[in-house]
Amino acid sequence: MATLSATHASAGAHNGRLAHLKSQFGAAMERRRIYKTTMNELRALSDRDLADLGLHRSMIKRIALEAANKV
Numbered sequence: 001m002a003t004l005s006a007t008h009a010s011a012g013a014h015n016g017r018l019a020h021l022k023s024q025f026g027a028a029m030e031r032r033r034i035y036k037t038t039m040n041e042l043r044a045l046s047d048r049d050l051a052d053l054g055l056h057r058s059m060i061k062r063i064a065l066e067a068a069n070k071v
Contacts, residue, residue, distance in 0.1 A: 027071070035068035 042050070042060045050057060 031068040031071050034071060035064045038064040038067045 039060060042055070042063065045053075047057060055063070
């Protein structure tokens with residue numbers, strides 16, 4: 001004979017998980033915003049402006065990722 005056992009998580013546990021997911025999503029969106037903003041600002045600079053900052057165009061993506069991950 002098969003038996004069925006049901007477990008019910010409390011509403012508080014669901015709300016806690018939902019709040020955690022919302023928080024993670026918000027943090028991810030903020031990191032993406034910072035990444036895109038940094039990329040756009042650095043891409044808008046001329047090679048000379050980048051050189052004045054000690055940067056090369058090939059470094060832009062890494063710098064944007066670092067900026068986004070500091071959040």
